[in-house]
Amino acid sequence: MDEVTVRCFDGGAAAETLEAFLPAYREIYVEPPYREGPEDIAGFAGLFAVHAGRPGFRVALAVAGGEVVGFGYGFRPPPDTGWWRNLLRPPPAAFAAEDGQRTFAVVELAVRKPWRRQGVARRLHAALLAGLAVERVALTVRPEPGAAPARAAYESWGYRKLGRSQPGSAAPVYEAVVLRLRPPAADGTAPTA
Numbered sequence: 001m002d003e004v005t006v007r008c009f010d011g012g013a014a015a016e017t018l019e020a021f022l023p024a025y026r027e028i029y030v031e032p033p034y035r036e037g038p039e040d041i042a043g044f045a046g047l048f049a050v051h052a053g054r055p056g057f058r059v060a061l062a063v064a065g066g067e068v069v070g071f072g073y074g075f076r077p078p079p080d081t082g083w084w085r086n087l088l089r090p091p092p093a094a095f096a097a098e099d100g101q102r103t104f105a106v107v108e109l110a111v112r113k114p115w116r117r118q119g120v121a122r123r124l125h126a127a128l129l130a131g132l133a134v135e136r137v138a139l140t141v142r143p144e145p146g147a148a149p150a151r152a153a154y155e156s157w158g159y160r161k162l163g164r165s166q167p168g169s170a171a172p173v174y175e176a177v178v179l180r181l182r183p184p185a186a187d188g189t190a191p192t193a
């Protein structure tokens with residue numbers, strides 16, 4: 001199997017990676033529990049364009065033999081983010097407070113089946129976080145058995161569970177997890193969830 005190279009893209013260069021990783025996205029997210037079809041893919045592309053305008057937007061691509069075999073991306077949620085409001089059990093206000101610098105939200109992390117269990121996601125995750133000055137990293141993951149590898153990965157990298165999260169009444173319920181990178185500011189409090 002070809003050697004896997006991981007590359008990171010920030011800002012405008014990151015926004016231009018969609019076409020490169022979309023075939024991998026399609027292939028991966030047709031799997032359960034996601035079962036995404038053409039409408040979902042179009043919705044994703046629209047959301048990606050919105051996220052591409054956010055501060056700290058960063059994409060990591062894993063490439064082997066000229067093909068994208070895995071990808072991940074994220075950004076820093078702005079002060080008016082709805083991210084913490086999606087938690088079904090809201091955390092303390094001081095914990096949820098954002099100043100645009102405090103948190104990096106990982107939105108996607110995915111690896112094509114033949115390249116799994118070879119540390120590709122671990123490398124993509126490390127590339128996304130490299131050099132970040134944020135206090136914490138947050139993400140959501142599906143609770144179904146099909147997402148067990150993702151939950152196991154996040155747990156092995158030190159994420160802890162915050163509670164259930166639903167980004168809209170028609171959206172699935174996710175499990176929200178957070179990875180602390182450095183101590184919170186003096187007024188930040190840890191959630192009790």
Ligand SMILES: CC(C)(COP(=O)(O)OP(=O)(O)OC[C@H]1O[C@@H](n2cnc3c(N)ncnc32)[C@H](O)[C@@H]1OP(=O)(O)O)[C@@H](O)C(=O)NCCC(=O)NCCS
Binds near residue numbers: 115141
């Ligand atoms: C989750 C996913 C990205 C992991 O990718 P990967 O490249 O196989 O992950 P890694 O090889 O870096 O594994 C990192 C750790 O995760 C855990 N892990 C990964 N897959 C696992 C599995 N099938 N069973 C148990 N633990 C698993 C292990 O702790 C592993 O470390 P180890 O191999 O040293 O034991 C991949 O399975 C995937 O793309 N799934 C479909 C998309 C998805 O669910 N994305 C997450 C959306 S939130």
